[in-house]
Amino acid sequence: MNQKEKELFFELCRYRDQNPQKLRNLIKKGAATPAVLGHLFYNRMGGIAFGVLKENGLLGETNREFRNTLESRYVLNREKNESYFRCLKLLTRVLKGCEGKYALLKGAYLCKAYPEGFRTSNDIDILTTAENIGVISQRLKDAGFRQGSVQNGCFLPASRQEIIRSRLMRGETVPFIKEVNLPFLRYLEIDINFSLSYKNEKSDTVREFLSRSRRVNLEKLRICTLEPCDFLLHLCGHLYKEAAVYPWVQMKRDMTLYKYCDLYTMLQDITEKEYAVLEKRASTLGLEEGCYYALYCTKVLFSLQSDALSAFLTRIAPENREILKTVIDPEAKKKYRYLEDNLFKRFFQNDRLSLLEEVFPDEKAGII
Structure with missing residues (x-):
C-alpha cells in the first residue's frame, strides 16, 4: 500500500472524529483501491467504513465495487447481530442464577455501543474465577455445548491435553461450541476467561472485578457485565x-x-x-x-x-x-x-x- 492508501484506510476507520475534506481528497487521488478494501475487511472495519462514507455523502465518489462490497458487509453485520443477540439471550437463560459469578465481556456489550452495523462479534466472552469454571462449564455442557473448534465448517472436539494446555498457558478454556444454525452464525462459540494475562495467575483481580459487576439493559436484553x-x-x-x-x-x-x-x-x-x-x-x-x-x-x-x-x-x-x-x-x-x-x-x-x-x-x- 502507498501512503495515500494507508491514510485513507485509517480515515475510514475514525468514525468518531471524521475529516470529510481529507476523505474526499484522498478518494479523488485514487486511494480507494482493492488494497484498502482488503485491509478494511481483514481488520473487521468494513461496516464502519461504509458508515463513514455514507454519513459524508461520499459513497458516489468511490468505485461501484468498492462501495457495494462495503455495503454488503454493513448489511451482513446488522443481520448477523440479530443472530448474535438471540444467542446472548440463550446464554443468559443458561446462566440464570449464576449472577455475580461471571461477567460478559467485549462484543456482548460493545456491539450495542457502536452505531448499528458498525461492529459484530463471532463469539461471546465470559469472565469468571478459576473456582467457578466448573459451574459455568457444566451449565454450558448441559445446554449442549462441547469444547473444541470449528474447522472447514465442521466441529472438532478438543483433546484432554488441549483442554489442560489452554488453561495452563492461556488463562482461558478451550472454546465451548454449539451448532445454532442461525443466519450468518451457524456455530456459537463461548470463551471462558479466568485470567487477565497470558499467565495462569491468581484470581484476585478477577474476583475484584466481579465483585463490582452490574446488570445492564441492551434494549430488551439484560446482561451481566463489568x-x-x-x-x-x-x-x-x-x-x-x-x-x-x-x-x-x-x-x-x-x-x-x-x-x-x-x-x-x-x-x-x-x-x-x-x-x-x-x-x-x-x-x-x-x-x-x-x-x-x-x-x-x-x-x-x-x-x-x-x-x-x-x-x-x-x-x-x-x-x-x-x-x-x-x-x-x-x-x-x-x-x-x-x-x-x-x-x-x-x-x-x-x-x-x-x-x-x-x-x-x-x-x-x-x-x-
Missing part, C-alpha cells in the same frame, strides 16, 4: 495479552484494528475526572502496564488529539518503555523485541515475526 472502569481495564489487558504474546503475532492476530477501535470508541467520552478514577483503579489493581500499552497504541493508531489522554498516559507510563517493543513466548519461555519502533510500519508489515529479535538471558535485564 463496571465501566473495570470493563475498560479488562479490554486493555486483553488487548495487551494478545498484542505482546508470540503465538498471537504468529497467527497475525496481534494488531487487528477492531480491537483498538473498541478502545477508541470508549475513549471518546472519557472526562479528566474519569481518567483520574481510572488511574487510581489501575494502580490499585496493578494494571498500569497493560493499560498504558493498549491506550498508548490506540492513541497513536487513531491519531487521537486529547490533552486529558496524553496527561493520563504520562502519569501511568512505566519507567521502562521497552514494554512497547517486547513480545513474550510463555510456552517456550523466550522473549523478543521489535526492531521497528514505528507502530504504523508494524501494522502494515505482513510478517511481523520478521521484525522480532530474540532477547537472550544476558540482555533481559530491564525488560519487563
Whole structure:
C-alpha cells in the first residue's frame, strides 16, 4: 500500500472524529483501491467504513465495487447481530442464577455501543474465577455445548491435553461450541476467561472485578457485565495479552484494528475526572502496564488529539518503555523485541515475526 492508501484506510476507520475534506481528497487521488478494501475487511472495519462514507455523502465518489462490497458487509453485520443477540439471550437463560459469578465481556456489550452495523462479534466472552469454571462449564455442557473448534465448517472436539494446555498457558478454556444454525452464525462459540494475562495467575483481580459487576439493559436484553472502569481495564489487558504474546503475532492476530477501535470508541467520552478514577483503579489493581500499552497504541493508531489522554498516559507510563517493543513466548519461555519502533510500519508489515529479535538471558535485564 502507498501512503495515500494507508491514510485513507485509517480515515475510514475514525468514525468518531471524521475529516470529510481529507476523505474526499484522498478518494479523488485514487486511494480507494482493492488494497484498502482488503485491509478494511481483514481488520473487521468494513461496516464502519461504509458508515463513514455514507454519513459524508461520499459513497458516489468511490468505485461501484468498492462501495457495494462495503455495503454488503454493513448489511451482513446488522443481520448477523440479530443472530448474535438471540444467542446472548440463550446464554443468559443458561446462566440464570449464576449472577455475580461471571461477567460478559467485549462484543456482548460493545456491539450495542457502536452505531448499528458498525461492529459484530463471532463469539461471546465470559469472565469468571478459576473456582467457578466448573459451574459455568457444566451449565454450558448441559445446554449442549462441547469444547473444541470449528474447522472447514465442521466441529472438532478438543483433546484432554488441549483442554489442560489452554488453561495452563492461556488463562482461558478451550472454546465451548454449539451448532445454532442461525443466519450468518451457524456455530456459537463461548470463551471462558479466568485470567487477565497470558499467565495462569491468581484470581484476585478477577474476583475484584466481579465483585463490582452490574446488570445492564441492551434494549430488551439484560446482561451481566463489568463496571465501566473495570470493563475498560479488562479490554486493555486483553488487548495487551494478545498484542505482546508470540503465538498471537504468529497467527497475525496481534494488531487487528477492531480491537483498538473498541478502545477508541470508549475513549471518546472519557472526562479528566474519569481518567483520574481510572488511574487510581489501575494502580490499585496493578494494571498500569497493560493499560498504558493498549491506550498508548490506540492513541497513536487513531491519531487521537486529547490533552486529558496524553496527561493520563504520562502519569501511568512505566519507567521502562521497552514494554512497547517486547513480545513474550510463555510456552517456550523466550522473549523478543521489535526492531521497528514505528507502530504504523508494524501494522502494515505482513510478517511481523520478521521484525522480532530474540532477547537472550544476558540482555533481559530491564525488560519487563
